[in-house]
Amino acid sequence: MVGPGFADWQWFLRIVERGSLSAAARDLGQTPAALSLALKRLETQLGARLFQRSTRRLTLTPEGEIWYRSAHAAQDALASGLDELAAQRGELSGPLRLSVPSDFGRQYVLDWVEEFVARHPGVVPMLTLRDRVDDLVAESLDLALRYGPPRETGLIATPLVADNRRVAVASPDYWARHPLPAHPQELLGHACLAFALRDAVHVSWRFNRDDEATTVSMRPSRYANDGAVVSEWARRGCGVAYKSRLDVAGDLAAGRLVAALSDWQGEPAPLYLVRSGGRLLSPRVRAFWDFCLGKAAGLSRGDSP
DSSP states (O other): OOOOOHHHHHHHHHHHHHSSHHHHHHHHTOOHHHHHHHHHHHHHHHTSOOEEEOSSOEEEOHHHHHHHHHHHHHHHHHHHHHHHHHHHTTOOEEEEEEEEOHHHIIIIIHHHHHHHHHHOTEEEEEEEEOSSOOOTTTTTOSEEEEESOOOSSSEEEEEEETTOBEEEEEOHHHHHHSOOOSSGGGGGGSOEEEEEETTEEEOEEEEEETTEEEEEEOOEEEEESOHHHHHHHHHTTSOEEEEEHHHHHHHHHHTSSEEOOTTSEEOBOOEEEEEETTSOOOHHHHHHHHHHHHHHHHHHTTOOO
8 A cells, every 4th residue: 555645644634733624724825625635535545534524623533543643753753853964964944833922922032032043044933922822732833931830731841930920010100190009909099901811801910918918800991912012001101000020021120110019929920931742852942942941040030121
């Protein structure tokens, strides 16, 4: 029997990861009809039905699960082999797929990527800036930076900055027009700039001091699903934001934002570097992983971007 063509099983992997022919076709620059034909050809060559088809989603059959594991391992082995050959030549090359929070990505990771690519011109960064939690496998991501430890199984995570916390901030102009709060509950008299994720608006702001803890249930005057927008509103004097200190370190240092409640601590917001535990770690991904760990030392010291 002639083995399956390389493109066919590569496309099969993308269909599995995206869950539909149409989504996989968009990623690959193909038509759904072309992928459907490739899938039928692959099933004929393997002598097995790989998917249960429904109107909304494709689900792997038991035979499809077996082939997925084999094809995924083969893909990782081929990619690793190519990377190892490049590494032997003293080169790192290929795509580097990253997902990072919007505000943190703009303030830090853009510069990190530029520095890394200057050292390794063959690496092609593919950077996604957004605040929702991406599925590393489905999105074919190499690495992600996230606030808070991952809840999914099968991921490997290491804290980049473990002692980061949230802080209530506003512009000097805003504080000139409104009194600085002495207690977190006094924030209720202020305009709240809130962050929303998947229709859940983050308006429960937690603080503690010594043995006292309190939660303020804010009423948002405006909210956005992009952390960078919330920071911009704060800089424009629109109200008070409850931000990761990492995200506003540069603004605080430059005086564009001023923190309130300095004798209180906001809730923890540790920053994690995350990757899938089910994939071989290529030299370029390992190199960027180690590069990020090195950069984290500066973040822990409180360096500004």
